[in-house]
Amino acid sequence: MLLPEAIIIEKLNNELAWALVKFLIERDVSSENTGSTSLSDGESLGKPHQADMSTLMLAAKSGNAEIVEEILRRFPHAVENIIDSQGRNFLHVAIQHHHIRILDIVKKTEFPMTRLVRKLDKDGNSILHMVGIEAADDKPEGMHTPALLLQENLLLFERVNEISNRELIWFHNEAKKTARELFAENNAKLHQNATEWLKSTAENCSIVSVLIATVAFAAAFTVPGGPNQDTGYPILNERLFIVFSMADVISLTSALTSVILFLLILTSPFQLKKFKQCLPTTLMAGVLLLIFSISAMTLAFVAAVILQIRSNDQGMEIALYSVIFFLAPIFMLSFPFYASLMKSFGYSLNQ
Numbered sequence: 619m620l621l622p623e624a625i626i627i628e629k630l631n632n633e634l635a636w637a638l639v640k641f642l643i644e645r646d647v648s649s650e651n652t653g654s655t656s657l658s659d660g661e662s663l664g665k666p667h668q669a670d671m672s673t674l675m676l677a678a679k680s681g682n683a684e685i686v687e688e689i690l691r692r693f694p695h696a697v698e699n700i701i702d703s704q705g706r707n708f709l710h711v712a713i714q715h716h717h718i719r720i721l722d723i724v725k726k727t728e729f730p731m732t733r734l735v736r737k738l739d740k741d742g743n744s745i746l747h748m749v750g751i752e753a754a755d756d757k758p759e760g761m762h763t764p765a766l767l768l769q770e771n772l773l774l775f776e777r778v779n780e781i782s783n784r785e786l787i788w789f790h791n792e793a794k795k796t797a798r799e800l801f802a803e804n805n806a807k808l809h810q811n812a813t814e815w816l817k818s819t820a821e822n823c824s825i826v827s828v829l830i831a832t833v834a835f836a837a838a839f840t841v842p843g844g845p846n847q848d849t850g851y852p853i854l855n856e857r858l859f860i861v862f863s864m865a866d867v868i869s870l871t872s873a874l875t876s877v878i879l880f881l882l883i884l885t886s887p888f889q890l891k892k893f894k895q896c897l898p899t900t901l902m903a904g905v906l907l908l909i910f911s912i913s914a915m916t917l918a919f920v921a922a923v924i925l926q927i928r929s930n931d932q933g934m935e936i937a938l939y940s941v942i943f944f945l946a947p948i949f950m951l952s953f954p955f956y957a958s959l960m961k962s963f964g965y966s967l968n969q
Contacts, residue, residue: 678708681717705740713748735782742791749775750801764812772894813888824880827873834870858921865918872911879904
């Protein structure tokens with residue numbers, strides 16, 4: 619009975635919270651000093667008014683797409699004139715905080731975006747300029763390396779540029795800067811950190827790849843398990859020996875390929891545009907091949923150990939198997955970085 623009751627209480631709380639949100643939406647929009655007491659008839663507001671703490675602005679800032687969608691559905695014409703103290707509408711705020719889902723909601727609801735897209739704030743910044751303006755209270759969620767964070771910023775810039783039909787790319791703000799110039803200036807420090815991080819990561823990974831390739835190459839000329847005690851010949855026809863050979867070849871090939879990819883990164887000019895797809899994708903491919911090479915080498919090691927156990931004292935089995943299973947937690951340590959790479963790759967595909 620505890621679980622159903624908890625579910626019912628949670629559902630009730632969600633319904634009450636959503637009802638409160640709808641009440642706040644109506645109060646925010648209908649109580650503004652605009653000469654109109656009700657906006658349900660679809661009439662537009664007379665002039666822009668500041669509403670930094672309005673429900674729409676708070677939802678755009680926090681990335682709550684459901685609330686934004688509800689406001690657009692009920693008061694589509696009212697939102698055009700709701701701005702904050704900087705003269706920014708909810709699209710400016712959402713883009714500044716990198717909430718791309720709100721843009722998708724606006725497009726899905728077929729809201730007329732032309733006027734919103736062309737709106738400028740008090741400093742003459744368009745929505746494309748907002749990509750390069752970092753919010754003071756905006757902190758990346760989860761595990762974000764400098765290179766992946768810069769990639770997300772570049773992908774967001776390209777996405778907003780497409781939404782604006784590329785007409786804002788050459789527009790200058792009050793400081794006489796285009797959106798691309800402002801983006802490059804404000805992301806210069808991140809660009810430098812991403813370059814240093816990428817070089818360091820590629821160098822370290824290339825060293826590991828070379829070591830693995832060396833071990834795999836040496837293991838290719840070593841027959842594990844010794845000769846068959848009955849015939850005196852090496853156990854070349856054992857299935858585990860075939861597994862060992864295939865795993866060793868795969869490990870060597872993957873390691874050498876990853877070395878080439880890491881060398882491509884180290885010899886790259888590290889231009890800003892390269893961080894959008896080329897460099898992060900190359901790094902991800904190199905790391906995945908490195909992890910695959912380590913996994914194949916571990917499989918070869920396991921096969922060799924099992925072959926060795928068969929030809930030695932059985933009392934060594936427990937110790938050897940313990941060493942084998944000890945490797946599993948080691949692979950788990952690389953999961954956060956791997957998950958971050960896959961998340962970034964999925965994000966880039968969605969763009």
